[in-house]
Each structure stands twice: as C-alpha cells, then as structure tokens.
Amino acid sequence: FLQYCLSGHPTLPCNVLKFKSTTIMLDCGLDMTSTLNFLPLPLVQSPRLSKLPGWVLKDGSTFLDKELKECSGHVFVDSVPEFCLPETELLDLSTVDVILISNYHCMMALPYITEYTGFTGTVYATEPTVQIGRLLMEELVNSIERVPKAQSASMWKNKEVQRLLPVPLKDAVEVSMWRKCYTMPEVNSALSKIQLVGYSQKIELFGAVQVTPLSSGYALGSSNWIIQSHYEKVSYVSGSSLLTTHPQPMDQASLKNSDVLILTGLTQIPTANPDGMVGEFCSNLAMTVRNGGNVLVPCYPSGVIYDLLECLYQYIDSAGLSNVPFYFISPVANSSLEFSQIFAEWLCHNKQTKVYLPEPPFPHAELIQTNKLKHYPSIHGDFSNDFKQPCVVFTGHPSLRFGDVVHFMELWGKSSLNTVIFTEPDFSYLDALAPYQPLAMKCVYCPIDTRLNFIQVSKLLKEVQPLHVVCPEQYTQPPPTQSHRTDLMIDCQPPPMSYRRAEVLTLPYKRRYEKIEIMPELADSLVPLEIKPGISLATVSAVLHTKDNKHVLQLPPKPPQPPASKKRKRVNDDVPECKPLKPLLSGSIPVDQFVQTLEKHGFSDVKVEDTAKGHIVLLQEAETLIQIEEDSTHIICDNDEPLRVKLRDLVLKFLQKF
C-alpha cells in the first residue's frame, strides 16, 4: 500500500493511506507558523503598528512598501494572516473515503479539505475532539473576522518578487498555496461530516478494512488509530503521551503486532521536562505578580490550560496569590471550561472517580465559584469594568498575531514589571515576539509539550515491536540546532522509513492469506481425514462468491436432473463442462494387496512382473496392463469404459485425495 504525505510538519500531520481498496486520510493538520510572517491584528487601533515604515528594496524601489512593513530589522506582511495548507495536488482528494482525526489540534485544516476538494466521505473523530476542535476553530475564525483588514497583500508572493525579499520571507515555501482563514459556515459544514466514535470502537469500511481509535493519552478524546484487515495491521500513532495529566492513559497494548507503525506528533521540545516547566511557570508567575507586574500567558483555549489551572489551584494559596485575579479571555472560554467538566469517560482514573462522587473533575470549577478565576469572551464589555491589576491573563492566540493577546502585548510590553510566559510549544517565541520589538516586558519560555520524547518512543517501539516504522524525516536525524544530540532521533531496527512533504511512500507488507467464510451447508458436507497426527484434511469443491470484499464459499448447485424422456442428443450437447475438479492424489500402491483386491473382484488371471522402478500387473484376458511405480500408476486398456472405471476405483482405494 501507499502513503501520500501532504504535510511536512511532524506534529501537524496530514497523510493519505491507500490500504486495500480504501483511501484513508490520517489527520489534517494546519501549519499556522506561516502567520508569523504577518503583522499582528490589533483589536484596538495601534499607533505603533500603523506607523511602521514600509519596506524598501536595496535599490531604493518602494513598490512593496504598502504590503511589507519593517519592525526592528524584520519584515512583515501587512495583510490578513494566511495559513499553509496540506498539499492538495499530490492526489485527487475527492477520492478520499474517510478522514481519521487523532486530536483537536490535528483537524484545523478540515474545512479546507471537506469544502474545497470535492470530498464526499466521512470523517471519524471522538466527541471531545469534535467539541473542542469546534471551539478552537470558532476562536480562530472569531479573532480574525472581528478585525477586518482592508488590505490583502499578494504582490510579494510573486516568485520574481519573493526572491528579492529578506529571510524568512524569501525562503517561505509554497506561498502561492497559503490561504486565508475559513468562515463559520464552512466550519459548521465541515463538522457536520464527522461521525462520532468511541475508543476501541470497531468501524468497518466497505467490508475490507476496520479502523479503531485508541486512547493516546495526550488530550481529551485524543486517539491513535489502528487500520487493519484480517491479515495486515497499520498503527497510526499521533500525539501520544505517557505522562499522567487529565486524559485517559495511552493504550499501548493494542498497538502490538503491527506490520507498519506510522509515528507522528512527538514532542517539539525534546530537551524540556514538562514537570520542570510547570514549576518554572508557577515561580515566574508568582515573582512577577509579587513585584506588582502582570502576567500574560498566550495559550489555546483548551488542553494544557486545564493542567495549568489545576497547578495554580494547588499553588496560589501557598504562594500568597489568593487575591490576584486570574482572567481567561476567549470567545470560547466559558464553553471550554464547561465542556472540560462533562467528558468524565475520557478522563484519567482520578478524575473519573471524582465524577462518581459526584463532583466536577477539574478544580477550575471551584476557582470560578470562588471568583478567583474569571472568564470573558473578549476584552470588550464586562471585562473592562472588572479588570484589576496586577493580574494574570490567559488568552490566545499563541502566535501573537491575532486574538486578545495582541492587545495585552501592546498594553504591557513597555513595562519591565510585566512578564509574558510562553507555554505552548507550537511557535518559536522569538519569532512570535519579533513584531513587538523593542520590548521592555520580561519574556519567559516554559514550553509544556507532554507528547512522547525519544526515550519514551524507543521504549514504546521495543514494547510493541512493529515490523516497520514510518515517520517524518525530522525524526531520523538530530535537530538541526543540536546536531551532536544523536539521542534526539528515532533509533530502531530496521531503521525507520522517512517521508517528507509531497512524497509518496510504498509501505512494505507481505500478505499470504485472506479470510473466507464456509457456509454451514458446505461445512457439513466436508469429510475431514486425519493425514498426520493432529492434521486433518478435507477437499473442498465449492462455488466462490465475492461481494463487498467478503468471500463466501457455498455448496455447488445440484446438477439439473436429466429430462425423463431422454431424446437422442446431438454430440455437441454432451461436451462436458464445469464438472467438479478431480483432486490430486498421493500415496503409493502396495502391489500384493492390490493383486489380492483384483482377485477379490473377479480377475482370475493376474500376473505380476517386476520392473526397474516398480511392477507391471497384467490382466491377460482383458489385455490390460497396470504399471505401478512409487509415485505413479498407469492403466492401459482397451476402450472398455466399465473396466477402466472399475480399475480406477480399485486403485483410488489405496490413495489419498487432496
């Protein structure tokens, strides 16, 4: 089978698998790092941003100064931010039968695929994935749509022009494929194509393939997928975690015995320990607030934020932060907090137990009840009345290019009392900060990425022992910035097959069997014979029916009864057709016994002659001769059909049929 690789981003994968007769898309991640090339979208008119100088080429030409602006030595596109889509030309995406989603971060490109490619299939995902995925999309659409931008820059994308631009714009890939954000109607339409599934639910695709989601331990409802037929098994591992945070633990056992294991979504910060990062997060937060400064935490509205709130819940009293307000600002803040409480079945054991009491599984319910945590849809409205400083604000988007976070960067950036703490690992924090430079505010980088690191991967692979591993090329070599760290790559035998964007891989597999069903009537008619101790054989002559990729063997239909008044038929009509095939024979014929049998059946003139390889049995009167050797018998007679049939049956008595 084949694997089409549509995304080069190892944690935002998009692959298409041709497996047996089905075409399966595995995730459709949206690479949003492209937005880092754009100027932030301020909610409130920002004099600083609007005064940035236009970019001028070395030769002094200014034709790009409307599209490109310069800020502290970096050049940014002054336009609605755009995203880098998965490859859409590598294969006809309207032929995709199903899309399997592994977690809510890996579905952000879904509307582009389902609404623009002629896709008519079904998308499978768990309920938390869909609900939280919807929230992420809603937030994204909302934060881009509420800041309408008059300008849509495209001149810079011209290949001839792009060549002249400074890095990183000059090296940006496939800029012609970059697209603006989708709209809510498109999101709704895309999500309506999703069918909800539960962990360990077996979903049949066209009778040929079965797919099953398994808990991956990374996020609420996150899954790995098993794609299998009766004889082949592909495991798709995407965004898994072995750390105990809030989701149900990862199901590793079900990944065993895979022919191929596709491995994506490993940690993006392999050198950072998530626990250590959480500790640093808390202490930096406390220090800033104690000194009278504000803390800004750019984040997604779901996921790690639940764990951070839980840590703070345990930490704030001991750290003397009980009176500091925590704000969570997002158009979906309320929904996210509410939804987190209703997915008991998708939570880790401890949280499940709380629901049985019944108590809310996440302590942020209590933070809200005691007014320590407040949530608002945006900085406008109630928030502006309640806003007290110093405070801690959680808000998006982590790229710092849109969303309420832009406002706080502009508001707090000028004071060194304030701190911005980066916890999301998806964007380089230096790149994220570039359009805000120069900046007085403190910046702390505490990336929390709970996905598998290379030590865990190597343990996992030893445990589940796939025959072949397939992974993005980034995992087969040390990170470019740490080329001596050969421990930061996948090490397994045989070495992994790697892929890169726009590549097509042929996956190795060897299949020798297929399932077939023997109908009960046929099974009843079989006569098993024990050939060797423990091994029985039965010859099967049956009719093969194949429908929906399922094979069934049935009894052959009874031959039609010959008509009662047997007319003389033309010779042609008697030509034999479609009679059951004769079995193969095996064994050898003991001459003495054979002769005795012949005599018992009325042959009185049997004579036996020895030859080099065996014997010749002569029936003198019948002028018939039977050559018997170890592995062959030859009956030579006159055209006397009854005699031949009689001899045949006597010979067959000594032989086994196959």
Added chain:
Amino acid sequence: VSYLCASGAGAGQDVGRSCILVSIAGKNVMLDCGMHMGYNDDRRFPDFSYITQNGRLTDFLDCVIISHFHLDHCGALPYFSEMVGYDGPIYMTHPTKAICPILLEDYRKITVDKKGETNFFTSQMIKDCMKKVVAVHLHQTVQVDEELEIKAYYAGHVLGAAMFQIKVGCESVVYTGDYNMTPDRHLGAAWIDKCRPDLLITESTYATTIRDSKRCRERDFLKKVHETVERGGKVLIPVFALGRAQELCILLETFWERMNLKAPIYFSTGLTEKANHYYKLFITWTNQKIRKTFVQRNMFEFKHIKAFDRAFADNPGPMVVFATPGMLHAGQSLQIFRKWAGNEKNMVIMPGYCVQGTVGHKILSGQRKLEMEGRQILEVKMQVEYMSFSAHADAKGIMQLIRQAEPRNVLLVHGEAKKMEFLKQKIEQEFHVSCYMPANGETTTIFTNPSIPVDISLGLLKRETAIGLLPDVKKPKLMHGTLMMKDNSFRLVSPEQALKELGLAEHQLRFTCRVHIQDPRKEHETVLRVYNHLKGVLKDYSVQHLPDGSITVESILIQATAHSEDQGTKVLLVSWTYQDEELGSYLTSLLKKGLPQSTA
C-alpha cells in the same frame, strides 16, 4: 451446528426482577442481576443456585452485564457477588457505575436500618462489589476474553442505560435491558445498528400499549397538577430518584415559570440533589437539545424546585412533592402518602409502572383500603392518577427496534404473559422470525448455524477470482482447494500446496485407452482426419496437432498407430490423467463412434 440458550433466573414473564443467563458458543453471560421489589423474603433475589447447581459462579460465568441502574436490574448485585460469591468481571456504563452504588446503599438503608432486616448485604459489600465493575463506553468493543466481546448501545431508558451486544465468533445476542424509542425531555431515543443478532432479547413491559403522543400526556399531567394546586390540594409524585424525576422536574419547572405559579415544588432530599449533579456531569448521555444548550443554560439547575424536609409534609396549603421510591413500597414517598391519603383534595400521580405487591400497584388496581404494617387499615380518599411516563418502549417501539437490528430470533422478557402473547404473534407475523417467551426459570434453546471463517491462501483466491473475471460470469465457477485443519486453525490452500506442506509427493494416475477405428488411409492422414473432427466438435477446447504427429486436446494426448495385423484398422492411443478424466473418457467414447465420412 452450535446453539445458544437463554434462561431467565429472574425476568421471564414477570416485571419483577431481571436476571437472564445466556450461553453462546460455550460462553456463559449473566444479563442483569435484579431484585424483586414486591417481595421482602428470599423471593426478592434470583435463585443463583439454579445457575451452577453446586459449582462456583466465577468458574461458570464469563461475565456479568448490567443494563442500567434500576434496582430491578442491579439490586441483587452485591448479594450475588459478595454473599453468593462471584469474582469475575461486571460490565456497565460509566453513569450506571456512578449511580448504581448510591441506589444500592439507599436500598440497603431502607431494608436494614429502617425495617431492621438482617442477613442482607452491607455497605462494605457494595463497595467490594463495585470494585469488580469495569466501565464501558458506548460502541466500544470490549474484549472479555479472546473469543467473547461485548458492545454497548444507547437505550434512552434512564441516564446511562444501555443495550448490549454479546458476540462470540459470528454468533451474537442483543439484550435490550429497558429502552425507549422516543426521545423525551431529557434523554435521547434508543438506537442500534443493523447487527443481525441470532437472538434479540427484548423487554416487553408495554407489549400491548401504543401510547398516545407525549405532548398530550404532558398537557394532561400539567393540567392535573395545576388543578389540584389551584384548589389548595397537595400533589405527591412518587418517583425513582433518577430518571423520570428529572424529566418531570424539567416539565414542571418550565410550566411554573410560564404560568408564574407560586406553590412550592419539593424534591425529596439527599439522593435527588446528587442525582441532578450526575445529570450535569454526564450531560453527554442526555438528549441533543440539552447537550447543545448546556453551556448557556444547564437544564438540571432548577429555580423553582427546592429540597424537601420531612416537616414540610404537614405545612398547610398546596404543594407538589417528588418523593422516592416510585412504587410506594417504602421510604419517604410511602410516609407522605400515609399522611395525605385521607384528604380528597390531594392527589397522588404514579408516573410509572408498579410491580405486584407494592402499595403503588394496589392503589392503581383500585384498592382503597390498604392494610399497613401492624394490621392498621389506611383508607385512601385522595385522588389516584396513573400517567405512563415510564421510559419503556411501547409495542410500536419494540417493533421498530426489531426492524433496526434484524434479529433471526426474538425472545420477550420483562412483561406480563398475556400481553407478551399478543406481541409475539405480531412479531412472528410481521418479521417471520421465531419469537419466544419463556417463563421464569425456563430455558430457551436456539440453534444457530454459523458459517465458518477460514484462512484462504492468497494464491488460491487470486487464481479463482481471476477465473471468475472471465466474461462468462453467469455460470458459477467451482473452486477446488484443500482445507487443512491443524489445532484450531483452518486454512484453505491449493492441493499442490497442501501436498508440499505435508512433504508428500503427488501420485500420478494415468489412463491410456486403445480405440480401434476403421480407416484404410495412411496413419498421418488418419491423424489429420481425427484432428479435423475433434476441432469441429470441441469448439471451446484447445485442440492441437503437434509436429511429432500426435494430437492434444487440452492435456489429453492422442497418438495413432497402425494395427499390427490389420492395416485397415488404426489404433488410437488416448492418454489422460485422473484429473482430466471427464474429458478423457468423453474423447474415447467420441472416437469410438468413428469418424464422419470425409466429404473432401
């Protein structure tokens, strides 16, 4: 041929308690473990000795499945697992696992603490029993062991209620538990896919009823409550803490809001507040509408409905009280009933089914003088109303489920014999499947005839399907293979491969027949005539004239020699292998008839 059995240790033709034993392909599964609320003696629990005679339950049963948290489906569980002794797995959904121990504890308190019964399970036993429970997701395939798998479907009867599919190989049983095919104010409708089980075991509580529209019943209910309250009467609604109670609360809450009513509505304490919490936390198990709007407004946060205190029952003036349990057989609802029963201004509304022996059942069947404990006679003057809000499928719903699942056999349980008989006929008429209705303790055996899955070597299959692709698809092609049975594996391979794997050589059986024909011509001319003749007759066969003077028809070899004595007679040697016997024998008889007169 294999078979599966279903025997009711409880259920059967009775609504009292559910407990069914299913044997399928050698696996034994117990479905539900209910207690009978009409009895206070041994009869309240199923007779488990019936299952194994003397053996240990753990050895005999592969697993236990609980469909939902109602006590007539799970009430005997601690008795079964801790007192009789069972250590195997018990499966139920997450909400059932959460709520079940609370109801069991409540039941234990009523029985032991209030009635002072001994020889009953303890709180610790409930805890130990729940440790054996494995929670399942909807639609998750749970592998109980290598062969036995189970899968839960949404049943819509109460929060967390599920139907279960039990499958071994290609044989399967579906057990519905209690279910509801019409969505109500808080739950969705039961749903199952076309899983074509060998047997569908369905409840049949409302086997003969086709209920009028839900809206009418709701309007009727609200009218009765409203009228009673208007004339200063008190309304008692005995309910189970979870289920109907929440639906009726939502109904009254919205009505009170709309009509701006002031009379207090109470909900009997403890359990019910907790119950509403469960609904909030397991909101994904409620209906679409509630799930969609829960972020803006959680339907289970009631403004008008307050917690009840025992002292309130004596307050003057109108009020509405929801009190547990639902069949007036014990506890708070019975206490309030006794207080209010004497006043004709008051009303009791029974929103669900009552089993025989309970006070609820007695007053519904018209009894107005009740003998209470201590020979005391209670005269019932209050109005008694029955409103079927029970979330059971009615006859229409049961038929609908059968249509969805397409079972090969249907077994009716959890209903009354007469009503079941009616439904049985209807099912057999409409679906042409066998329908059974065993009595308590009776065993129904159903023979199944499953097809046998085997592994076919890809080589053989490809060879056969390649043949199948020839234009002549109308004639079914026969495939020939050898089924190798070793241990428990079945493999269908080509005969050649079977021989090879067994290390055996093929024994070739060959026949050569002499056919004499009269032909004075030279040998090679005779051969040519034979060749032309065969070519003419056997149009679909490959007939070849080889350079060495022989003829082949497919693999059959024909050589001609002159007769040693008679030059006018030629001897044709026709030679074929056993595998081509049909054709070989046909050719000899064809040649024996002689050659047609040459026209040339």
